[in-house]
Amino acid sequence: MVKVKLVNVTKRFGEVIAVNKVSLEVREGELFTFLGPSGCGKTTTLRLIAGFYKPDEGEIYFDDELVNDIPPYKRNTGMVFQNYALWPHMNVFDNIAYGLKLRNMPPPQIIKKVKEVIELIGLKGKESRFPSQLSGGEQQRVALARALVIQPKVLLLDEPLSNLDAKLRLKMRSEIRRLQKRLGITTIYVTHDQEEALSISDRIAVMNKGEVLQIGTPLEIYEKPKDIFIADFIGTTNFIPCVVKEVDANNKKMEIGIEDTTLIINEYLDGVSIGDELICAIRPESIELYEPDKLSKDVPRLLGKISLVTFLGKTIRLDIETDGGNEIKVDLTRKVGQRLPKEGERVAIVINPDTIRVFKKR
């Protein structure tokens, strides 16, 4: 197992800067995810690590070894491509054994190794099938097995689940996670699916326009997004304008006004002063709704009217138009037998101040 270190790595394609001064460290044995929208540079970064591209600037290290000039076929990384890249002219066994043959392993040992890994991924009995005779999930497993069997220093997964249907995706997701933990292999995972990233990763690097915006555990990324882009990209977020009413620089607290309500929040931005207009980000699930006349007078609230009710099964998504003219989405967990709110109903909106993040206007 190795750790992977990127120092100021930059990659340009002509005029376009695909990866811009990326520095990060992937720790031994962890599952590290590059998350971002398409074109953000995450796959390019992965391919830089695999060696398919050379960085224009910066260094890439496996442990303490500089690998910039090591060609892909000598890096000993195991990569799983988005489309699996299974060779259609080889059966499952030959696909998986390919890397071992290149390592000059004696045939009996190859057979043993391939057998082990086929059992590990649960494809026993399908050794002589050709890729076209496998289902999407099985193809995925073969691709994974082929990458794992060479005992790579790093496992590289490029959107490995994007071609599977929703149910299978969930299943493979937990399987990959379990396998990775069990083998303890350093893994770099690329996805544009934030839910996938949150659920599978030890740590996540959120990327946009070639830059790493934030690195952190899923919880940190979700609860404390550093950037308005991340708050927007990860999960659903309400962005509502607010005004600074009081600043407590010592305790890192602020008092903000949203519409005609005032809230004290555990947030502080450098250089803000009273009267500044900010954006506050509020998760739909951190909002509670009450009937206006049943809420005690001293609880800060916004008032509004339900404009749309969307039943999602476990939760109910409400779109609320506030009296101040903002649109707020609220997720409610519905208890069995509970009635659905009605469109047009008036509600009092109570926001948990600890969950509010504020950002400067762009």
Add this chain to the structure above:
Amino acid sequence: MALFTKKFRLIEDKTFFSISLVINALLIVFILAPIAVLIVKAFITAKGISLDNFSIFWSNNYYRESLYATLMAAFFTVITTSLIGIPLAYIMVRYEFPLKSFFSILILVPLVMPPFVGALGLYKILGYSGVVNILLVKYLGIIDRPINLLYGEMLLFQLDEYNKFYLPYGIVLINTLHLYPLMYLNCAAALANIDPSMEEQAENLGARGFYLFRTVTFPLMRPGWLAGSVIVFIWTFSDLGTPLIVHYYKMLPVIVFFKLSEITAGKPSPISYVIGFIMAIVAFTVLFLSRKYVSLRRYVMLFAGGRVIKRVSRPGGLKLLLVYAFLIILSLSALSPHIGLTLLAFSRRWVLTLFPESFTFEYFQKVTPWAAPYILNSLIYAGVAALIDVVMGAFIAYLISRKVIQGQSLIDFIATLPLAVPGIVFALGYWALFYKVPLLDPMRYTPIILTISYSMRRLPYTVRAAYAGMLQIDESLEEASINLGATRLKTFKSITLPLLIMSLFAGGILSFINAMIEVSTTFMLVMTDKWAPATWFLYFRALQDPINGLPMASSLGFIFVVVIAIALTIVNKVLGARMGTVFRL
């Protein structure tokens, strides 16, 4: 939905149904039946059905050696064209280098030269008194007697005294120069289609260089290579023009051609039919094996999204030098028939010298008025044949791609057959079936049967071009029209045809070109001057002129080359990147 449309089509479309019946009938009468009759005739002897004809064939050393030589020529041409075509495809698809687009045109130059004309052009380069021999004997003194590199044969191996395998290397040489572009186009298309991640994955696992090519790249481009091999094999195997021009007669098509007098005299000609049968069987086997192999392994690329990053590199240093050396030598070789032909056509005196001593238009002036009526014949036959192909091709492509009626796979099969069936087999079948039949007898109604044979032989070109065009027309465009109340025929006329017209036009021109240069069926079906086309005139009249035969035939060949070059340029303009598809199997 699918069920509904199928029913709808069968019940509602009587017009289309009858059109498909007519097309089926034409295909059966003019493609399937002649081949079937030929096969039957191979087994008919004086005492009924037996294998006697085959034992006559087999017991004759000359026939057997001809079979071996024909097979060897075809086999070795596949090897030589592969040795050129595969590296060439790799270079042109995977490398970027200065002058690439220039070379990409130059290496396709053989396509504008009918092979028997190319053989003429090589007379003065590789023949007895050709440039190479003059260089070797007169200037370099390496050998003391000239060798005929065009006619040449060599003994490959012998099973015993009576089973000798000769390789007619002159024919291999000429066909290699002519056919390598077809191999290259097929391989290049297959190579360009390989998903880059396939090779990246192999690199990721540690493969590189030739190992990578051998284990991943080449297996993935094998379908294209096989397709190219089939075309090259069948072409060489059934080529009549080249052996005739270089006077190498130990080839199966030549034997059939020389035995034609038996048939025209109304005598039974069992050996002709046996040879026709063997040629058909070999061609079918090759085609069948290649298809089988390709489909068995399911070479369909499992492409499911992901980004395509082309694997193109810029070679430098020694590699670049080798690339240029390869391309320059190849281009020069490929151009040599053209150069030879041009020099022959325009030179006044060219005897035992490296280059002609003076130039003249004399032969053009002589041959043009003489050849004019024959050229006109060619234009008419090829034109009408191309027109028939365009109409039939449009309907067949429509029937196949839109699955209008059941049994479209049969139509597809029959319409593809002419790609594999040697022209000799076709012509023999026509003799067997239409001899003394009113309006179709080759003896008396040469123009009709010749035009029909041209159109059937070249039908796959328009079918393919139209089919490629059909694939780009979304079926919903037609369904929208039908939904608004148009019949299928009306829809075909007002929606499909206008969108298809350019593809059809290109396919038609290709049919036209190939009908113009068709040798084997022409030589087999034309008996007299009266209705003869230009190819026939070139060989039987111009070339046979005792004094000016070679330069006059070359002048005529030169005209051919110019016409084809113009036609192909038009096709290229129309089809653009899809150009390659029509040369593929």
